[in-house]
Amino acid sequence: MNARLTRLRQTLARRPLLGDGATGTQLQQLGLLPGACGELWNITQPDRVRQVHQSYLAAGSDLLTTNTFGGTSCVLAGHGADQRVHELNYAGAKLAREIAGDRAWVLGDIGPYGGMLEPVGDDLPATVELAFRQQATALLEGGADAILIETMSDPAEAALAVQAARAAGAEFIIATYTFQKAGADYRTLMGTSVGAALAAVLAVGADVVGANCGTELSLDDYVQLTAELAAATAGHPLMVQPNAGSPRYVDGKICYDESAAQFAATVPRLNTAGATLIGGCCGSTPAHIAAMAVHFR
Numbered sequence: 001m002n003a004r005l006t007r008l009r010q011t012l013a014r015r016p017l018l019g020d021g022a023t024g025t026q027l028q029q030l031g032l033l034p035g036a037c038g039e040l041w042n043i044t045q046p047d048r049v050r051q052v053h054q055s056y057l058a059a060g061s062d063l064l065t066t067n068t069f070g071g072t073s074c075v076l077a078g079h080g081a082d083q084r085v086h087e088l089n090y091a092g093a094k095l096a097r098e099i100a101g102d103r104a105w106v107l108g109d110i111g112p113y114g115g116m117l118e119p120v121g122d123d124l125p126a127t128v129e130l131a132f133r134q135q136a137t138a139l140l141e142g143g144a145d146a147i148l149i150e151t152m153s154d155p156a157e158a159a160l161a162v163q164a165a166r167a168a169g170a171e172f173i174i175a176t177y178t179f180q181k182a183g184a185d186y187r188t189l190m191g192t193s194v195g196a197a198l199a200a201v202l203a204v205g206a207d208v209v210g211a212n213c214g215t216e217l218s219l220d221d222y223v224q225l226t227a228e229l230a231a232a233t234a235g236h237p238l239m240v241q242p243n244a245g246s247p248r249y250v251d252g253k254i255c256y257d258e259s260a261a262q263f264a265a266t267v268p269r270l271n272t273a274g275a276t277l278i279g280g281c282c283g284s285t286p287a288h289i290a291a292m293a294v295h296f297r
């Protein structure tokens, strides 16, 4: 294991780590059109991607997430860019590494591949595993310290992604799901319980597990969800990255209501509930991260 990764494990054993905030909504502020391929910006607008990473580093993030959420061949195919998996992911990891240096760790970001595995859908596990493995390989070659698999709904897909990242050589793998409220507790979009979802990725060797995003979940919900997650981590570290509230449309623009102060106030509650890697998802900004940072030093 390289020295930076050893330091990541040692630091995490000593204190909570601060993630970063949204990438997509930040790039949209810099001109990325909704629905456009953000990963292309790793090549065409590298300065704007650097600017997002730089603003999170300056805000105090310990972890920078690469701009590669939709970087599988499956998602890139929708933009006619499925032949550019290695180029776009490698470039994305390099940009984050460049800004992070040795001051932050780089999480190579992998989101859902965008389809349905058999038997629910038609996609074969081997095909999807290969897509995740190609992406993870490029992220690691570009300088990612760890792989972050996030916004997952299907435990079979999440487990495949963990296995693919491991096969690509990742030594530190984080797997987080998006949950929604289901009566008194929380389930993924596929209806999987918290316990079953985490067990699926822990069984194939995820190092860290948790939750991110969730358009209906308030910060209070996230505190409750975190307690439920903490009971199912089997001793592994827990990561949570809530949205800045539910997205609302105001004058044709997406708005998020949870303020930086509300995020900051929630950090100790998430930490007490068991989370030791804490960041933000959609709608969270460098201002949110900067406000949270007081709890991480």
Ligand SMILES: [Zn+2]
Residues within 6 Å of the ligand: 212, 213, 214, 243, 281, 282
């Ligand atoms: Zn999100």
